[in-house]
Amino acid sequence: MRATFAGQWPTLLVAALAGTFGTALLHVTGVLAVAIAADDVTGESDTVALLLGIVATVFIVIAVYVSSVVTANTVSTVVAGRTRLIALLRLIGSSARSQRAQIAREGLLVGVAGAAIGVVVGTGVAFALDRVAVATDLMPATDYGYANPWVALPAVAVVLTTWLASWVGSRRVLKVRPIQAIGNANEHDREELGGRRGRNITALVFFVIGTALLVLGVALGLVSPFGVLIGLVGGIVSFTGIVLGADVVMPPVLRRVGRVFGRTPAARLAAENAVRHPERSARMTIGLVIGVTLVTTFSVTMASYHELILAAQRAQPEVYQGVDEMLNVTVAVFTVLIGFSALIAAIGMVNTLSLSVMQRTRELGLLRALGFDRRQLRGMIVAESAALTLAATLTGVVLGFGYGWAGAQALLGSAQGTPALVVPGIPWALFGGLLVAAAVLTIVASIAPARRAMRVSPVVALAVE
Amino acid sequence: MQIQPSDLGLIARVAELGKRYGSGSGAVTALDDVSLGLRRGEFTAIMGPSGSGKSTLMHIMAGLDSPTSGRAWLGDTDITELSDSALTVLRRRRIGFVFQSFNLVPTLDVRGNIMLPFELDGRRPAQDEQEWIDELVDALGLRDRIDHRPHELSGGQQQRVAIARALATRPDLVFADEPTGNLDSRTGREVLGLLAAASARYGQSIAMVTHDPVAASHADRILFLADGRIVRDAGRSSAEEISTFMLGMERAA
Numbered sequence: 231m232r233a234t235f236a237g238q239w240p241t242l243l244v245a246a247l248a249g250t251f252g253t254a255l256l257h258v259t260g261v262l263a264v265a266i267a268a269d270d271v272t273g274e275s276d277t278v279a280l281l282l283g284i285v286a287t288v289f290i291v292i293a294v295y296v297s298s299v300v301t302a303n304t305v306s307t308v309v310a311g312r313t314r315l316i317a318l319l320r321l322i323g324s325s326a327r328s329q330r331a332q333i334a335r336e337g338l339l340v341g342v343a344g345a346a347i348g349v350v351v352g353t354g355v356a357f358a359l360d361r362v363a364v365a366t367d368l369m370p371a372t373d374y375g376y377a378n379p380w381v382a383l384p385a386v387a388v389v390l391t392t393w394l395a396s397w398v399g400s401r402r403v404l405k406v407r408p409i410q411a412i413g414n415a416n417e418h419d420r421e422e423l424g425g426r427r428g429r430n431i432t433a434l435v436f437f438v439i440g441t442a443l444l445v446l447g448v449a450l451g452l453v454s455p456f457g458v459l460i461g462l463v464g465g466i467v468s469f470t471g472i473v474l475g476a477d478v479v480m481p482p483v484l485r486r487v488g489r490v491f492g493r494t495p496a497a498r499l500a501a502e503n504a505v506r507h508p509e510r511s512a513r514m515t516i517g518l519v520i521g522v523t524l525v526t527t528f529s530v531t532m533a534s535y536h537e538l539i540l541a542a543q544r545a546q547p548e549v550y551q552g553v554d555e556m557l558n559v560t561v562a563v564f565t566v567l568i569g570f571s572a573l574i575a576a577i578g579m580v581n582t583l584s585l586s587v588m589q590r591t592r593e594l595g596l597l598r599a600l601g602f603d604r605r606q607l608r609g610m611i612v613a614e615s616a617a618l619t620l621a622a623t624l625t626g627v628v629l630g631f632g633y634g635w636a637g638a639q640a641l642l643g644s645a646q647g648t649p650a651l652v653v654p655g656i657p658w659a660l661f662g663g664l665l666v667a668a669a670v671l672t673i674v675a676s677i678a679p680a681r682r683a684m685r686v687s688p689v690v691a692l693a694v695e
Numbered sequence: 696m697q698i699q700p701s702d703l704g705l706i707a708r709v710a711e712l713g714k715r716y717g718s719g720s721g722a723v724t725a726l727d728d729v730s731l732g733l734r735r736g737e738f739t740a741i742m743g744p745s746g747s748g749k750s751t752l753m754h755i756m757a758g759l760d761s762p763t764s765g766r767a768w769l770g771d772t773d774i775t776e777l778s779d780s781a782l783t784v785l786r787r788r789r790i791g792f793v794f795q796s797f798n799l800v801p802t803l804d805v806r807g808n809i810m811l812p813f814e815l816d817g818r819r820p821a822q823d824e825q826e827w828i829d830e831l832v833d834a835l836g837l838r839d840r841i842d843h844r845p846h847e848l849s850g851g852q853q854q855r856v857a858i859a860r861a862l863a864t865r866p867d868l869v870f871a872d873e874p875t876g877n878l879d880s881r882t883g884r885e886v887l888g889l890l891a892a893a894s895a896r897y898g899q900s901i902a903m904v905t906h907d908p909v910a911a912s913h914a915d916r917i918l919f920l921a922d923g924r925i926v927r928d929a930g931r932s933s934a935e936e937i938s939t940f941m942l943g944m945e946r947a948a
Contacts, residue, residue, distance in 0.1 A: 495814040502802035596798045599759065600860075601787025601815045603780050688759045688786070691798055 240581035248297040249348015252384025257356030298391035300578030305399030317410035337396020345385040433475030440468025451640030452649035461640035477512035500613035518622035521572025526630020533655025534638030587679035595691035615676035705732040712765035727923035738894035740911040743920035791861030791869040851882035908937035
């Protein structure tokens with residue numbers, strides 16, 4: 231079925247990116263581990279290599295998680311657009327189960343292809359980095375063999391999560407009724423929101439327990455740096471609550487952000503479009519929220535730490551020499567690693583926006599027939615894209631700032647011997663970067679759909695489906 | 696001095712209109728030298744079997760499509776010469792649409808849908824326009840549905856919202872494309888009665904494309920199209936008369 235694969239390119243891209251990221255990161259840490267083992271000073275202990283492995287695993291898990299959220303969202307958007315075709319096949323006699331299995335099978339195939347591409351490209355990237363580092367004398371040459379069996383792990387993870395995400399994303403297939411193939415052109419526009427209550431309660435429980443742990447961690451942090459461990463668990467649990475409850479959290483944010491664009495008809499429609507499928511917009515933005523939250527959390531914690539170091543440096547300049555530079559490098563490396571997940575989330579958003587615009591051809595035609603000119607239509611799409619991006623970025627920054635400050639407080643509250651309040655450091659460079667990235671994403675996400683929307687002829691509104 | 700369409704009491708006119716799709720041996724002629732005028736304040740039905748060119752004719756008269764040859768006027772404006780953006784403004788201010796599949800904006804409530812043409816124009820309705828809209832909302836029985844979204848309304852109610860939207864700006868001409876095609880016969884009759892009343896009571900010019908003889912029997916004037924040509928121009932007729940003529944056309948073909 232060629233037509234069914236047409237919607238799968240973005241999923242392939244996301245799977246390939248996650249696979250590439252995982253493979254490259256494992257190879258790079260492998261090279262580093264070999265280099266460290268060969269070094270006379272650090273070679274004695276396995277701790278450094280172990281730590282590197284743990285850090286790499288954490289980042290790979292984040293990237294794979296974000297990519298599976300993105301894939302599930304893409305698949306369910308594709309299914310929404312295919313409702314009529316699915317209904318027709320059901321009418322002829324195909325069962326919903328087999329329809330869904332078909333989509334999951336596609337997911338498995340795409341996952342395998344993406345993982346394979348990921349392994350090849352990731353190995354290539356790592357090899358190139360290795361050569362560049364050796365050539366520029368950043369690192370001694372190593373005898374690291376690229377036949378690292380651990381690389382299979384991210385590949386397998388990508389295959390399994392893409393498969394699973396396709397399965398989860400295709401559950402709407404079960405709700406398509408055969409009658410929809412012959413019904414009139416009445417749009418079944420609302421997504422069913424059944425089964426939400428249970429999930430929302432779970433989300434709330436996670437959030438409350440997590441926040442309580444976070445507060446406990448901060449309080450303990452006043453006397454012991456180990457408070458950060460409790461705080462970390464609290465942060466993960468409460469953030470999981472927010473992600474689970476995204477379809478309650480995101481629509482109000484989207485609505486507020488939508489008002490920023492004014493009361494022109496284009497802006498108003500854009501704001502409404504952004505929340506017309508609460509579940510879809512929540513899923514569309516939550517990947518980006520996760521990415522931005524992680525980046526911000528990390529940067530705020532590091533910036534707070536940096537402030538503390540600076541204070542100490544002023545007191546004892548000779549002891550803290552060179553610490554500054556090391557900190558900056560660490561921050562940069564980690565930001566790039568987390569930023570990769572944000573990139574995957576951004577691709578997901580670009581894709582879902584294009585798909586949802588494509589599925590609205592008829593409505594766009596109607597607006598043209600009623601007197602929307604091309605510029606207004608483009609303005610509407612851009613505003614919709616901006617509303618989604620801004621809402622995700624703002625939510626991420628606010629959450630990240632809270633978590634980052636809590637983390638810094640829990641970690642550093644007792645650092646000066648007496649319980650003290652840690653002033654949160656503000657990573658201005660990061661905020662500037664996020665603003666630029668959000669603007670770029672808004673534009674990139676709206677180029678294709680806006681062009682398509684402007685080409686829609688008003689005649690399509692009169693055509694009968 | 697040139698005679699303008701409005702001097703003849705015409706709200707819209709086409710002259711020697713031709714429309715061909717494709718080229719060479721695969722070319723299809725949708726309209727073949729059609730000339731007609733629609734009179735101000737009249738409810739005109741354009742009838743014909745599938746493929747007769749009635750939809751193409753309406754698209755061109757509404758500025759949605761351009762002809763291969765000939766000219767079309769709305770009032771005294773030659774719309775065949777207009778740019779896309781001028782046509783957009785023309786549709787916004789001087790044309791109303793009622794579609795077969797209702798076509799309301801799903802994210803806007805009833806009030807939002809009715810007000811949309813004004814909002815697109817970047818203005819609020821003036822006092823007399825607001826009174827007119829209120830009158831429409833009451834006459835169409837939409838008052839207690841005003842805050843509802845389209846998916847909360849029945850088909851007949853949705854079509855009444857579409858009619859209110861089309862009439863709200865008091866356009867020169869309302870185009871209705873098979874407005875009863877998706878409705879049951881009783882609701883369909885109501886909608887036709889509303890269109891006829893808009894024409895009779897408020898002097899609204901309406902052009903309705905249909906292939907349903909019952910729908911056409913509500914009109915003041917009926918134009919029959921076959922194979923891209925006008926084959927008959929009749930006054931008010933009963934559904935039986937219209938059916939008989941349509942069947943005769945089928946046999947002749």
